[in-house]
Amino acid sequence: MTAERPRTGIPGLIRSHCAVEETLEGCVKNIMDFPLVLFAGSFVLLWAASRVGIFLRSKGASQKEDGHDLDFVTSAVLTLLGLLIGFSFSMAITRYDQRKNYEEEEANAIGTEYVRLDFLPGPDADSVRALIKEYLHQRILFYKSRDRSNIDHINTETTRLQSEMWSIVKAAAGKDPTPVMALVVSGMNDVLNTQGYTQAAWWNRIPEAAWGLMFAISIGCSFLVGYVVRRVSGGVFLVIPLAVSISFLLIADIDSPHGGLILVNPQNLVSLSQSLQ
Numbered sequence: 395m396t397a398e399r400p401r402t403g404i405p406g407l408i409r410s411h412c413a414v415e416e417t418l419e420g421c422v423k424n425i426m427d428f429p430l431v432l433f434a435g436s437f438v439l440l441w442a443a444s445r446v447g448i449f450l451r452s453k454g455a456s457q458k459e460d461g462h463d464l465d466f467v468t469s470a471v472l473t474l475l476g477l478l479i480g481f482s483f484s485m486a487i488t489r490y491d492q493r494k495n496y497e498e499e500e501a502n503a504i505g506t507e508y509v510r511l512d513f514l515p516g517p518d519a520d521s522v523r524a525l526i527k528e529y530l531h532q533r534i535l536f537y538k539s540r541d542r543s544n545i546d547h548i549n550t551e552t553t554r555l556q557s558e559m560w561s562i563v564k565a566a567a568g569k570d571p572t573p574v575m576a577l578v579v580s581g582m583n584d585v586l587n588t589q590g591y592t593q594a595a596w597w598n599r600i601p602e603a604a605w606g607l608m609f610a611i612s613i614g615c616s617f618l619v620g621y622v623v624r625r626v627s628g629g630v631f632l633v634i635p636l637a638v639s640i641s642f643l644l645i646a647d648i649d650s651p652h653g654g655l656i657l658v659n660p661q662n663l664v665s666l667s668q669s670l671q
Contacts (some may be wrong), residue, residue: 529552561596
């Protein structure tokens with residue numbers, strides 16, 4: 395008997411290709427969550443590209459033969475890189491502002507629902523108040539936490555608290571289906587929805603394709619700058635790698651919800667938690 399060879403075919407190739415893409419996307423996202431690592435890596439990479447340009451230029455034709463054409467090409471590519479960095483910075487700022495706005499909306503929704511709990515029967519109101527305080531604490535931890543495993547635990551606890559609060563409110567509304575009780579249900583719905591909007595904003599990052607394009611063009615720019623530089627002495631060829639790496643650092647720091655130094659401060663949630671003590 396001969397062993398039958400596994401049949402991969404087109405579906406198997408597609409699955410393998412998708413797995414590779416998911417792995418690459420995960421690696422890119424992980425790197426972007428560590429802006430300082432990104433800064434160091436991009437600076438070394440761009441510096442190396444400029445050094446390669448200097449080396450090839452020293453082995454190639456004279457600078458005077460095609461220097462004007464290369465200067466024109468370098469200026470055009472640098473302009474394109476500047477536009478891409480500017481657009482990416484604008485995207486990062488927009489996403490950061492969106493996360494700040496949703497933090498404020500979460501605090502308003504939780505505070506409004508806490509007041510509306512007075513319409514619930516006594517035991518139900520006390521139970522939901524205790525749950526909503528714990529829920530508020532978990533939301534503050536979500537904004538302040540940086541550890542991935544801790545964030546997963548916070549999300550699990552958040553889902554559990556949401557289910558318990560919704561079960562109590564739904565049962566109370568079923569027993570007393572009045573317009574006043576509808577306000578309580580609507581308020582709890584807002585609490586759950588704003589958390590979902592916040593999570594969606596946390597997942598909304600600068601696309602990996604945009605990062606890849608910026609890296610590719612920045613490497614080309616560093617190479618061209620090294621290729622057309624007229625004096626190797628000094629730090630002229632370091633200007634582009636350093637400036638671009640700092641730009642990448644700032645963009646990644648703003649775009650990363652849990653990494654870097656620029657984070658959304660849950661000041662509205664903290665203020666609400668202090669007022670509910």
